[in-house]
Amino acid sequence: TARPIPKKLLCQLRDRVNVTMIHGSDGPFSTSEWQKYLPRKNFSQEVGHLGQCAVVSSAGSLKNSRLGPEIDAHDAVLRFNGAPTRGFQQDVGEKTTVRLVNSQLITVEEQKFLTETLYNTGILIVWDPAPYHAEIHEWYRRPDYNFFANYKEYRTRHREQPFYILNPKMQWELWDILQENSLEDIQPNPPSSGMLGIMIMMTLCDKVNVYEFLPSKRQTDICHYYQRFQDRACTLGAYHPLLFEKNLVKHINQGTDENIYTYGKELHQIH
Ligand code: NCC
Numbered sequence: 001t002a003r004p005i006p007k008k009l010l011c012q013l014r015d016r017v018n019v020t021m022i023h024g025s026d027g028p029f030s031t032s033e034w035q036k037y038l039p040r041k042n043f044s045q046e047v048g049h050l051g052q053c054a055v056v057s058s059a060g061s062l063k064n065s066r067l068g069p070e071i072d073a074h075d076a077v078l079r080f081n082g083a084p085t086r087g088f089q090q091d092v093g094e095k096t097t098v099r100l101v102n103s104q105l106i107t108v109e110e111q112k113f114l115t116e117t118l119y120n121t122g123i124l125i126v127w128d129p130a131p132y133h134a135e136i137h138e139w140y141r142r143p144d145y146n147f148f149a150n151y152k153e154y155r156t157r158h159r160e161q162p163f164y165i166l167n168p169k170m171q172w173e174l175w176d177i178l179q180e181n182s183l184e185d186i187q188p189n190p191p192s193s194g195m196l197g198i199m200i201m202m203t204l205c206d207k208v209n210v211y212e213f214l215p216s217k218r219q220t221d222i223c224h225y226y227q228r229f230q231d232r233a234c235t236l237g238a239y240h241p242l243l244f245e246k247n248l249v250k251h252i253n254q255g256t257d258e259n260i261y262t263y264g265k266e267l268h269q270i271h
Helices: 007-016 043-047 068-072 103-107 136-141 148-157 169-180 193-204 242-252 257-263
Strands: 050-056 076-080 098-102 123-127 163-165 205-211 265-268
Touching: 007 169, 007 193, 007 242, 043 123, 050 193, 076 193, 098 103, 098 193, 103 123, 103 148, 123 193, 148 163, 169 193, 169 242, 193 205, 193 242, 242 265, 257 265
Parallel strands: 050 076, 050 205, 076 098, 098 123, 123 163
Antiparallel strands: 205 265
């Protein structure tokens, strides 16, 4: 059964959320030093126009889903943080076109961002939680995690791999829309990587299938499909306004409830 499209909300997302990457002309990045590290090509040139895209959440409920072949059939696939494909191809596929990572992951030593080969495939994008609508200089002086040194180090080691820094404006443009569409006050923390990734792909692709962001019948307390660790906060959120993100995404789903329940799959079209 087709559902009415919430046009107003989709227009808000399309018109008010600017998906942009840091450029060499942006405030504190307009130094000759930074020009050596930021990618030459702009992001939209690098990815080009995409048709069918898949966003694969890291949820434990992907385990035993056997969605791998379906996911790989998309033109582009976005994954998050340290979510692996090797050993999990049957459930999550093996194609990685874009990987969105948070600044904690690339900064904290134990995460092995600089040495783990998992990160060497696809286009990388890093984002960092900025203060609410902070001006770019203010954020640059005090990022949540000081990831700039490791960003530069990674760029030095992997010159050929595109690696972008997400402009932090986007997270609060999106958060404002989450807040305006919720009856309760939302904690002023930025949206999760999952929500940011959905938004990025909605602007790049004609059609976006999202897997296991809204939990299917396989819903579980196991946090990630690739770890044994259990925590209910992974699905509903603690720091990130995950519950509110999921409500919004449910609202703009253009697929069926049956597809969510059975396959953990939603459909989004913004253009
Ligand atoms: O767990 P994480 O997220 O890497 O998951 C990526 C995105 O998948 C969606 N998700 C995940 C698990 C689950 N059971 N349900 C889900 O819907 C969410 O949308 C999530 O954003 C992050 O958002 O960046 C986050 O990163 C981790 C962690 O930093 C990285 O995995 C690197 O190790 C955070 N966990 C901790 O800090 C302990 C998590 O809170 C948010």
